[in-house]
Amino acid sequence: MQETKDKPSFSKRAEERKERVLTKKESSITRGISKAIVIKDGNPFFLSEPDGSVPMDRAHGFGLYYHDCRFLSGYELKLADVKPGALASSAERGFRAHFELTNPDIRMENGKLIAKEQIGVEWMRTIDSDRLALHDVFSFHNFGLEQVEFPLSLTFRAEFEDIFVVRGLLREALGTLHPPSWQDDVLYFLYDGKDGLHRSLTIDFSPVPESRDGTTAHFQIALEPRETRQLMVSLFIAESSNRSDVRPQAHPQPELKRIEESLDRSAEEWLSKYTEIHGDSLILDRAVERSLRDLRILGSSIANEGFFAAGVPWFATLFGRDSLVTALQTLAYDPQIAEHTLRLLAQYQGQHVDEWRDEQPGKILHELRVGELARLGEIPQTPYYGTVDATPLFLILVGQHAAWTGDLTVFHDLRDHIERALTWIARYGDENGDGYVEYYGKSEKGLINQGWKDSGDAIVNTDGSLATPPIALVEVQGYVYRAKLALADLYQRAGEPERANQLRQEAEDLRARFNRDFWLEDKGFYALALQADQRPAAVLSSNPGQALWTGIADPDKAQRTVEALMGDDMFNGWGIRTLSEKERRYNPIGYHLGTVWPHDNSIIAAGFRCYGFDDAACRIFHGIVEAARHFDAYRLPELFAGFTREKYGIPVRYPVACHPQAWAAGSIPFLIETLLGLVPEAFEHRLRIVRPILPDFINQLEVRRLRVGKASADLRFVRTSEGRVSPNVLKIDGDLDVVVEPEISTAPAALHSGQPSGGS
Structure with missing residues (x-):
């Protein structure tokens, strides 16, 4: 059969889809x-429709996942061959979901009518990583005055697809x-993987x-008036290189109350280790609690080292950039996972040159996959190293x-890894010797693009064309x-002043080059990137805002950049x-x-604070918190559409955005740290509070169990009658000096916690 111009062949369409997913980094081309x-609990997770079901067709992302495999891809409940309607759904606890359904009009075969909304269906779902199980309890209530009887069916599909x-x-x-x-x-489903693993449901x-x-599975349900009957369904997943290990086994009736109490206790213990934030704004309190619970949900581990998985469902694994950024965002809440993340990523640091995986010595990984395609070598994520920024972010996290x-x-234990990362920056990160880290x-x-904006069409020129590699973001x-x-400070403390001075000089030389080559004087902002032949990608993007966070910008250029980023063409009322x-x-x-x-x-807000643009940082904080209010349970998704707040009054959802997503969950906690001006100096047993500010909808905020070194502090921030924010120390445990700095200095601060003391 010949190919036609109008309809590509099956193999050509397959290659096009493969390119879209693998190289152009579309998160998904499934429906929303x-x-x-x-x-989610640990590594297994489950996505369903708001009515609890998983569609029986294939073109969707719902289902039960584990180790980059979708074990369950269809799950449908019907009453007398009719789907019940959804009334409400919730999954605020993270490991448990609750659905409330009811029946439409049901005409039975004998002609009898069961009127709509006579039958209530309460569907409780719990995921349990210890047993690799999903437990569903259906409670059927007869709210009518007459006895009802109806057939019930549950239908399942399992195809064990790779993510x-x-x-x-x-x-x-x-x-x-x-x-x-x-x-x-x-009911038993079995898949013998080509990778040597057997998987079963x-x-x-x-x-x-x-x-x-x-x-x-078919059931007959009979209910007297006001009667309730229950049905329990438990789904067990298994994978092993030995087929006998995945065969059906006798499972005792699960003690759901004990399982749920254990999961609740585990969640509360996890939250109790985090810095606590409370204020006089219910919106903020809800958003903070949702953020921390989402971070708990996304907590995962490899070889006993914890990290934040990037996002559900597409990126529920170790991503260098995402895991590092989220660890940075949450250092003020719990620094332990940052240490685990650093040690884990160090284990996978690049060892040699491998073009298939974009690996180079000293480079920090982009993505690690463990599914069938990865194990077969069909994709390079084993791990894959196509990220230009994870390596410097790794080093920043060491310092922070x-x-x-x-x-x-950690600095001493990872000393060899740190030196190798610095060598990668100098040698492989700058192969053309122009003094900038770039990718090709x-x-x-x-991936075609290897910064955080890694979709294939993300890095563009003013005429709409794609930037030409090598690209220096x-x-x-x-x-x-x-x-x-950051590392210069650690080398200085470790008794190596020469190495420290070398790094400071390299940083200063880079700063001078950067402000000369990236600045677009006629436009008043920094270029998105320098491409081949050092031509600027001269579009206005959000990226320069992140550059401000690092303190690299000249103060006069920072001011003009902030003005550009806060213009109506960039700031849409919710964010930039x-x-x-x-x-x-x-x-x-x-x-x-x-x-x-x-x-x-x-x-970006932290960058604005770095240069003293507090009002602009407050506007961002206000917009992001207000956006969270419009999403279910105050959960910020990975991203949302750029339509203006004025146009719709609500943030417009991005159809296939991950939620929960790690660095989205870390955003509001980090923004709070930013606005309060928390700057740790643990080596000096000191916490600096620099120009604390609060948005106008918050008059009081309390921070409890804030750890700096081996000490901790409870703080209260109160807006005074003059409109200033006054910090008060409520309690200090250990050796810690709290210093308040209300004034703006003349230069951006060395950024130890993402928080500044400088001004424009």
């Missing part, structure tokens, strides 16, 4: 998941999917089905962690600058867009071409 109900297949990469010839089978009233019912048909803890242990992806299945140069200054509305490639629903990303705005 913006209203998905998400639960990249779910995201839109067409399935290649992989393993063997066995026909579903029933074994002693247990076992579904138990209590009571057992009255009849079975394919993958459908030390500033909060007053401890050089070499893997045929790797504006914020990445700032990261390198900040990293070298990724690309100006005036640029040719602007797209309010383009992944990186005009959307608003909460984490981006949190870093």
